[in-house]
Amino acid sequence: MKIKNIFSVLLITLLSLGSCADFLDRDPDKILSDDQVFSDAVMIKSVLANFYGRITWGQHIDDSYSYTILDEAMKTDGGPDTRQVFEDNRWRVYDYTLLRNLNQFLVGVRATTVLDSKTQKELEGEARFIRAWLYFNMVRGMGGMPIVGDEVFDYVPGMDITALQYPRSTEAGLYDYIISECEAIKDYLPVNPSINAARATKWAALMLKARAAIYAGSIANYNNKMPSPIKTDGGEVGIPASMATKYYETALAAAEEVIKSGKYQLQLSKPDDRGRNFYEALSVKENNHEIIWARDYKYPGQTNGFTQANIPASHAEDIDRCYAGPILNLVEDYEYINDRDGEIKTRDASGNYIFYNKPEDAFLNKDPRLWGTVIYPGAIFKGTPVVLQAGQKHFEKGEWKVVTSEPGDKDDNNILITSINGPTTTNNQFVNKSGFFFRKFLDETPSASTRGRRSEMWFPRFRFAEAVMIAAEASFELGQTGQALTYINMVRSRAGIQELTTITFDDIVRERRVEFAFEDHRYWDLKRWRLADKIWNGIQNDPKAQQYALFPYLINDPGNPNNGKWVFDKIPTHMSPYPRYFQMRNYYNFIDQGWIDNNPKIVKNPYQ
Template identity: 50%
Template sequence: MKKAKLYIISAFVFCTAMFGCSDFLEEEPEKIFTDEQIFTDLNMINSVLANYYGRINWGPSVEDIDGHAYTDEAAFSSGGIRDYRTYDNNWWRLYEYNFVRDINIFLRGLSSETANNNIDLNADIKKQYEGEARFLRAWAYFNMAKGLGGVPIVYDEIYGYESGTNVLDLQVARSTEAATYDYIIAECEAISQLLENAKTNSPSDNIHAARANKWVALALKARAAIYAGSIAKYTTTPELRLPNGEVGIPTSEASTYYQIAYDATTEIIKGGKYSLYLKNEIDLGRNFYDLFINKESNPEVIWALDYVAPGKTHGFTNNNVAYSIKGDVDANKITPILNIVEAFEYKNNRDGKLKIKDAGGDFIFYENLEDLFVNKDARLYGTIITPGSLFRSVYISYQAGQKYLENGEWKSRVGEPGAVNPTYGLLTDQNGPTSGDQLYVSKTGFNIRKFVEENKDAATRGRGSDIWFTRFRFAEILLIAAEASLELGKPQIEVCGYINQVRSRAGIQNLSNVTIDDIIKENRVEFAYENHRYWDLKRWRRAHLLWNNDSESDTSMFYSLFPYKVNEPGNAQNGKWVFEKVKTYTTRYPRYFEMRNYYNFFDQDWLNRNPKLVKNPFQ
């Protein structure tokens, strides 16, 4: 067999807390090294490992900005109509066997004679490297399984072709979906033991939560198990099962997976290393925002994709900042839709629908823009910039137009964003919202706050933002514990105890009884823009029910909120604000998730190269 080599492509030097620094710094691309070059030098080993960390950002994030607009959290805003409604067969599909092979080469190198002769590479350091590498491999398998179901598991094998090799020996059949999740879960358990004594197990030493540690492994174990459990329980249609189990998990196995998830979250909770971020009990909205901004001594974030300026930054702030506070040309690439805003409850009312009209269908008039959002779930402030809220201490105004009376009916005047009409003054704010093709203007009446940095320089193309992207945090551990305990039939007092910790941090009422619908709703608002929503609806088999191609549905159609200022001198309502719910201009078709979308199709090239693979349902 040909000698395998380690490839470092667009690598980053990864100096860990163990070796004295924490930054990811760019290094020269396209480098190829032998085992002898790598495993005689801890810095080189760190560099290879850092490269692997840099290759695992899959799905909507602060880099895949567009991805957020394909769920029901945001819409494309800058520019005109985007004519899409369905999901491609390869949507967020992952088949990362080159990555798995690279990890296997690295693991083999750790046990090589070269590594054994490296006196700096002692047993404890080896365990940490092995644990981290195996975690990244498990993370890759998990991300493949989310879309494809059961995938080939190659374990530690390193496959390569040379003259005389029997190609049949290089072809690996798909494992069942259950076996794929079993492998991920078992790996995470083994990894947690490998990393039992890792220095990075302490959040204060795991700088910016950048590295996998024992608790990260247990968090993935919990997430994989809760996915498997819900797939087993909620797959009720035979169309989503294959005869040999490559997709579909037996319903009888649901409780086994829920128990695994419950045990893993219990271990994390009892470990006492992490807790909900609560450094500002006076302003819970600001507190929730700070959770995603404050990377120093953050007790909640278990694992994150870190960025460091200058050098490694992203354009999430630059692309999504409101027009009136932009730092460069760009603004409003994607913006929140009314659907997600109304998913946030009121403090004492679980129905989050905004009160824009009375029972008779007439406008409700507000003195100030911000009055509409009084007593909302504090997480709304931390997640979304709503009309009349502050960002960088700047009042963010949205105005679609003016309202005036004509023959007893309210009519609208609109204008170009930011232009002042000589007779009527400002008609449409520079922030919008509008129904038109203007660039950089909000079409929904909101902006994203979560992951958007307040530093004005971060809103420029040249500098970018170094806000991290959270992958696992303690709130998810509590909500997985709530879901698992609910599905296992634990007492409601225990189920409520988990979910109410998260709700109390949001300043909303505690629950005395929890259903799966409560879990779904809580996940939606807690994890908006964190790459949960699409996968959650898939595992619960709710996506086709909510995104059902109904142009009049509040769940599949996108809506915007248009504020209007009343301009009717002499009228008691003059100068007040009214709001209209309108269909989002850039998204004229309802979201349509078909049954075929629950599992990605296998690429024909993969099937041609490996006849042992089986096609997924509807393929």
């Protein structure tokens, strides 16, 4: 058996796959022939592990800046970020080298004699799952792209290369391929959840099938409701409206198969503390019953810097801290438990300040998922409060005066002026400027924020709540509103907020926003629903497009009846002076001219 080129040199494996001791026993760090690789079961699995380490795209916790691009968080390190528009290649994925490597692996694993048939099928299923995941990341950014199947192309100088040049698939055709691959391999894959969810299982394949189908259904539905649908003559971009129902039905069936399997659940291990319960359902690996597939990290060698970069200054264990922070736009989309209006009350109807005894009182009775997602002023982290204080205020000559200081300074009476955490309107490093910190994916483990160790926190790609929300959305789009209500209320009930009695499309949009914040859903959701250009409209001070901060102030005014209380100012953040502007051209990544030069059969996307 000969597989040319790719496995001649094996690099040190990138991923230990989360304590799967039987998966990876040693790292291949020497030159081996292809025959040697596929004659050794451990080496075969090491190659597969390497593939898992090559598929981290989009927003993820080892790229904190990726969270500041949308309307979830902002950069708070240093001076302003003048970003406004979205790049033509934002989160674009085009990796036919990896596709070729996967196809070479499939040739080898199908031919090897050192694996039993069950293991052979499992490894084939995992490789094809990774390949389907790669195609999914391509299609959601660019639309239809060339589908090469299992082909492994070998170029010989002087040969006719036209046989190697495949045209782009239709957008529908590539989604169909992903869906069919997931269906074909689901029974190859293990049925029982993997340790730390690092490896693909049957349920991960069904989740990818469900997500691909709900994306395709959304595009078929909402793209065709635009005044000028985005499409190409050959269907490389754009899906016929007539296909929407089929995709929604596929999404619903796949999601319900996961839901009814009994393998996962909406984790509720702490019903008396719904905020911490939500945090742990996503961020604690031990005894986790919610995460289906994750990008795992394991010390030593494979750790991420999210906690190191974003921990509050008051809790930092090294010099790094406060790189980015959630914004008010996101925080106010979390409802109150018995009030769907999530606006933080800062002033009354007459424009006068609303006074709070403690800063955290402004967030009382908020959707507990807010506590599990965001550290707001006064909230507890690792056992102690996170003090966020922009300064002091006092009333003088009929108006409120502000006093600020360098972070951590106190006045002559030893009263804190501006917290070491901020927020501030300076360009200083290592100080918050939004009024909030991340909690979701922030690791509470000692030393997790140090440069020497960093964090083992995982990044969930699929979890059970998404299966429930896909079922809710697909049911709604199919006109099954009773079933849609049942599913969306499962998620809301676990969160600890009031159940809905009616359901609208806007309810689905909002529920996904707050449930999946920072999980690489927001950008793709708004694109597939064709809402991105409406929400990120580029209008200065628009409440959706502009990034907003919330600054808490202590009233230090002896003799004033409100002395010692707290007020808040809502302000457009100076760190993001321009509103987000998503243009029609951004619905599909541009096709690189170099790809076209190599393969003239690849056509450009709209607006190029």
